[in-house]
Amino acid sequence: MRFFIVALVLFFSTFFSATAQQGKAIPGEVMIQLKAHQSIESVQDFLDANKLQVKEQLSRRLGIYLLTFDENQRSAAQHISSLKKHNSIALAQANHEVALREATEAIPDDPFFENQWGLHNDGSGGGIAGADIDALRAWDFTTGGLTATGDTIVVAVIDGGAYLQHEDLNFFKNRHEIPGNGIDDDDNGYVDDYDGWNAYNNSGNVSNDSHGTHVSGTIGAIGNNDLGVTGVNWNVKVMPISGSSSIESVVVKAYSYVYEMRYTYNESQGDSGAFVVATNASFGVDNGNPDNYPIWGAMYDSLGAIGVLSAGATANRNVNVDVQGDIPTAFESPWLITVTNTTNRDEKYNSAGYGLLSIDLGAPGTTIYSTRPAPTNYGYATGTSMATPHVAGAVGLLFAAADSDFMEAYHENPGVYALFMKEYLLNGTDPLESLDGITVTGGRLNIYNAINLLLGNIQLSYSINDSLLVSARLFETAADSIVFENTGSFDLQLLFSLDETHDWLSLETDTINLPGGENAALVMNFFTEDLEVGMHYAHLQLDAGLAGNFVFVIALEVLEPLGMSEDYAATTLVVHPNPFRDKTSFKITTTRQTEYSLIISDLSGKQIFVQQGLVPAGKSTLEWNGTANNGRTGTAGIYFYQIKTEQQLISGKLIKY
Numbered sequence: 001m002r003f004f005i006v007a008l009v010l011f012f013s014t015f016f017s018a019t020a021q022q023g024k025a026i027p028g029e030v031m032i033q034l035k036a037h038q039s040i041e042s043v044q045d046f047l048d049a050n051k052l053q054v055k056e057q058l059s060r061r062l063g064i065y066l067l068t069f070d071e072n073q074r075s076a077a078q079h080i081s082s083l084k085k086h087n088s089i090a091l092a093q094a095n096h097e098v099a100l101r102e103a104t105e106a107i108p109d110d111p112f113f114e115n116q117w118g119l120h121n122d123g124s125g126g127g128i129a130g131a132d133i134d135a136l137r138a139w140d141f142t143t144g145g146l147t148a149t150g151d152t153i154v155v156a157v158i159d160g161g162a163y164l165q166h167e168d169l170n171f172f173k174n175r176h177e178i179p180g181n182g183i184d185d186d187d188n189g190y191v192d193d194y195d196g197w198n199a200y201n202n203s204g205n206v207s208n209d210s211h212g213t214h215v216s217g218t219i220g221a222i223g224n225n226d227l228g229v230t231g232v233n234w235n236v237k238v239m240p241i242s243g244s245s246s247i248e249s250v251v252v253k254a255y256s257y258v259y260e261m262r263y264t265y266n267e268s269q270g271d272s273g274a275f276v277v278a279t280n281a282s283f284g285v286d287n288g289n290p291d292n293y294p295i296w297g298a299m300y301d302s303l304g305a306i307g308v309l310s311a312g313a314t315a316n317r318n319v320n321v322d323v324q325g326d327i328p329t330a331f332e333s334p335w336l337i338t339v340t341n342t343t344n345r346d347e348k349y350n351s352a353g354y355g356l357l358s359i360d361l362g363a364p365g366t367t368i369y370s371t372r373p374a375p376t377n378y379g380y381a382t383g384t385s386m387a388t389p390h391v392a393g394a395v396g397l398l399f400a401a402a403d404s405d406f407m408e409a410y411h412e413n414p415g416v417y418a419l420f421m422k423e424y425l426l427n428g429t430d431p432l433e434s435l436d437g438i439t440v441t442g443g444r445l446n447i448y449n450a451i452n453l454l455l456g457n458i459q460l461s462y463s464i465n466d467s468l469l470v471s472a473r474l475f476e477t478a479a480d481s482i483v484f485e486n487t488g489s490f491d492l493q494l495l496f497s498l499d500e501t502h503d504w505l506s507l508e509t510d511t512i513n514l515p516g517g518e519n520a521a522l523v524m525n526f527f528t529e530d531l532e533v534g535m536h537y538a539h540l541q542l543d544a545g546l547a548g549n550f551v552f553v554i555a556l557e558v559l560e561p562l563g564m565s566e567d568y569a570a571t572t573l574v575v576h577p578n579p580f581r582d583k584t585s586f587k588i589t590t591t592r593q594t595e596y597s598l599i600i601s602d603l604s605g606k607q608i609f610v611q612q613g614l615v616p617a618g619k620s621t622l623e624w625n626g627t628a629n630n631g632r633t634g635t636a637g638i639y640f641y642q643i644k645t646e647q648q649l650i651s652g653k654l655i656k657y
Helices: 002-019 040-049 076-084 135-139 210-220 248-267 294-305 384-401 404-412 414-427 447-454
Strands: 025-034 053-059 064-068 089-096 153-159 237-242 275-281 309-313 336-342 361-364 368-371 378-381 460-462 467-473 477-486 492-498 505-507 511-514 519-527 534-543 549-559 571-576 584-590 594-601 607-615 618-624 637-644 649-656
Touching (some): 025 076, 040 053, 076 089, 153 248, 210 368, 237 248, 294 414, 361 384, 467 519, 467 649, 492 519, 571 649, 584 594, 584 637
Parallel strands (some): 153 275, 336 361
Antiparallel strands (some): 053 064, 460 477, 477 519, 492 534, 534 549, 584 618, 594 637, 637 649
């Protein structure tokens, strides 16, 4: 690894030395910067002799000037060489054109991309702008194909087959198998499986199928090749398997081929087999009870354990899968991602299944344009079958976006890290009203959000440990705050609310827009009037969008009032030092002898130190060395003190560092 880094440094040094002058120079113009304390008059004779004219003073204080000349008489390079030799000139260079560096998106040049609203919805055709999987911004991270550790990413499509001659599709080929020789060359148990596998007739002759071709194009049609359409991935390998049968045993055989290929890849450390990261199934059994299909259901667990996630299309009927059942989307495997169909207006398609427990998310599946077999080559289709490959393709794109640390950990523990990928997909969804309460996430696939979650660009930290304790005397007001820091690069919107209305607590705002790398404080005001002495609690709820949801316990401790009347001052107190390191002193002045109690509490309100006694009239000093009654030394942090006398209670905050 160290050699690789050194080699990169050498490469970039060579590259930049060769390309540093590639900025386009403006003809007939050069710039100079004079040395300190020099004036343009000190070089004027030189400029005149070389037929250079001052066009503009760019900085008076820094002595920078723009000069013009006739290129037909002398080149810019010749002028610059002469200028650099002058004793009064510090710098000389050409003037260059500069381009406005606007944010760009990876828009492919495929001519039918404008038909693929599921990838990029601009609001045309009756749609709503942004009702898509946010592919353009995701492609700024990666367009798919390889992992950071060099694995060629494969997505397996279990369907009727595929049109293998389609020039806009990049199909997987088993390079360890010689096609058509009737021999199992790679000894994987499958003869002539060069193109994939046909579970119908146990051969390597994959059937030509329109449905499977359409699904394959959504996952991985070749992008930016000036042809047809693009897939969620521009360069992923699609493994075609004929196996979407009406007979369950054929389906099990189809999944078993995926298992064998990925298991072999893991076992051989990538020498053979295939790095399959996802399967796509756009078929099933309406009203199926998972209890009757245990072997099929267990296939998802088996695949998941070796690192493969599976995407499954739910029923093309408006049914509650939680109640009616469905195969495969009612299976409970954690490695199965279940998908329903959304429209270009971000609505659930009317004839699409749902289920708060069973269906994970929605994805574009209505009037989806993708690849078809010849002679048409391309066409539209609608159904959960069209929604699911968006998700299977998104899994492939996530693996292309993952950094080397993640991929190395994934190779060590593929089952666990595959579940992380699923979590990023589900947590990154865009919330939709039409899916709220009827799917697990209540949202539609957004691969851009998922990639940001994967890369750690969405992070939020705060200044307390899930609870805040504030003390105030009766009839007084107080204020405190929680500081939130956006430690990622993804802009966040923080939405605050209380579990119920509390007259004693108000928030100064309920919304904070927090750009990446910045922090902001939520200020809270506390009112003790009409409250009883004692503890009062509220729950502050924070919806931080993709950064998650949080609940904070807000505690207000209402203390007894100072005395019998406002002008009664039996006891006064000075606390010093505060903050303190080793010990702090409580200097009491009292008008007469009185009993007292010194109570120290930690941030949770637990009393850790109690001292009682008698102080005489006049001045007295009490001390606390930061040690609790049980002998343990308190850690650095915030503490609260109370000093109770016969008529008064004085309290405040201590900081130990």
